[in-house]
Amino acid sequence: MNSWAGHAIWWHVYPLGFGPLRQIEQWLDYAVELGANGLQLGPVFASETHGYDTTDHFRIDPRLGDEADFDALITAARSRGVRVLLDGVFNHVGRSFQAPAHWFTGGDFEGHDSLRELDHSQPEVQDHVVKVMQHWLERGIDGWRLDVAYGVPPEFWRAALARVRETAPDSWFVGEYIQGDYPAILRETTLDSLTQYELWKAIWSSINDGNFFELAWALERHAAVLAAGVPMTFVGNHDVTRIASKLDDPRHLAHALAVLFTVGGIPSLYYGDEQAFTGIKEDRAGGDDAIRPAFPATPGELAEFGWPTYRLHQRLIGLRRRNPWLTYAVTTAPHLTNQAVALTSTHDGNWITTLLNLSDEPYRFPGIDPAAEVLESSADAGDPAVVPAHGWAVIA
Structure with missing residues (x-):
């Protein structure tokens, strides 16, 4: 894997909700203070509505700014040691995307008549995708999330990425796989990473159901993924109900x-989750609006209620930074009940x-050294x- 990617912690922003590129630039110090060293951007290219209906992969969406604004964001990120990941929407495009007829399959993407599917068997389509990725990498980004x-x-990804x-x-390169x-x-595919939706689901549903057996099972499968590559882990993103x-x-x-930051993977934090934002995704037109909100101009304008959650993120990210080997760690459950679990993550000794x-009661975990460091x-x-009722701890 790339020398830098194993140290990445992404702060994931949906720009068409959050605000223009110049505004995002003003939040870079906030992200760095959080502990992130990567800015994962949702769609920034010219589109018809929500960004996933692209009309021009080589032009910044005018609602977000222009190329000078993009260059300024890249420069500001680089000056802080922050990597930048762009969203590559290459499966489908908007209706007004200009291309020869043979570039398209003739079908719509998952029943959305506003989205035309590209025909990936066409060499010209691969040429276009490669040119787009190369163009923005040359402009200073560090990688792509492939929508x-x-x-x-x-085989398309294997050839294009080569x-x-x-x-x-x-x-x-990280691919979206549900x-x-x-x-x-x-x-x-030869992708470097993919979105670990299976672990995402196990984290919240095992907690809600009081069934840590589900989490332990998912972590067994997670170990097999880590043997093949390092997945992107998360508890929230632009497509799902917020974790809060x-x-x-x-x-x-x-x-x-605590699970997210102590198991293997490359964590991605969805903007607002670090402030305990709430929001429910709904299956209807406009159903993503609640989970893709605008941010204020500056961090000082955020509500007070969210800052304890921000500081909790800082503590756990700090723990992760002090133990960078956790990116590659395999996690097992040496002690497991429905409502209590010990998760031991190991790598290279x-x-x-x-x-x-x-x-609702304190829980005594067996086999814990009384001299263990909390x-x-x-x-x-x-x-x-x-561990107190409804409590947690990380020990070494």
Whole structure:
């Protein structure tokens, strides 16, 4: 994997909701103080409405600014050591996208009549995608999130990425995959990473259901993914209900974050989640609006209620930064009940254990060394083996 990608923690922004590029630039210090060193941008190219109906891959959407604004954002990010990831929407385009008829399959993307599917068997389509990726890499970005990568043949990605890597060998590519044989996908596509939706689902539903057996099972499968590549892990993004709304009990938000930051993978944080924003995705026109809100001009204009969650993120990201090997760690569950789990993450002789308790009573975990160091926790219980009701701890 790229020398830098294993150290990346992305702050994921949906620009057409958040605000113009110059405004995003004003939030870079906020992201760095959070602990992120990567800016993952949703669609920034000219489009008809929401950004995923592209009309021109070589032009910045005028609602966000222009090329000078983009260059300024890249320069500002680089000056802070922040990598930039762009959203490549190459499965489909908007109705007004100008291209010869043979570039299209003749079908719509997943029943959306505003989106035309590209025909990836056409050499000209691959040439176009390669040119787009090369163009913006030359303009200073560091990689691509490939939207609806699951809708594109693996051989297309394998061929296209080989061409792009010839001129940009240090670039990084993550594909959007909702489900499937993740290790096989990584091998067949040669992608560096993919979106770990299976782990995302297991995190929130195991907490809501009081069923950590689901999480343990998902982490077994996660280990197989890590053997093939390092997936992008997350508890929220631009396509799903926010984690603060997804969890039934707000006391368990920290539990979800503790898992995210102590298991293998490359974490991505969706803007606003670090401020405990709520928002429910709905299956209707405009149903994404609640999860893609505008941000104020400056961090000082955020509501007070969100800052404790921001500081919790800082603590857990700080733990991750002090243990960079966690990117590649394999996690097992040496102690497991429905509502209590010990998750031990190991790599190259390093280890930490995350203790989670969802019950209404303190829980004593067996086999914990009384001299174990508590790295982070919900409360100082004195005994590292005892986790308070609805509490959590990370020990070493």
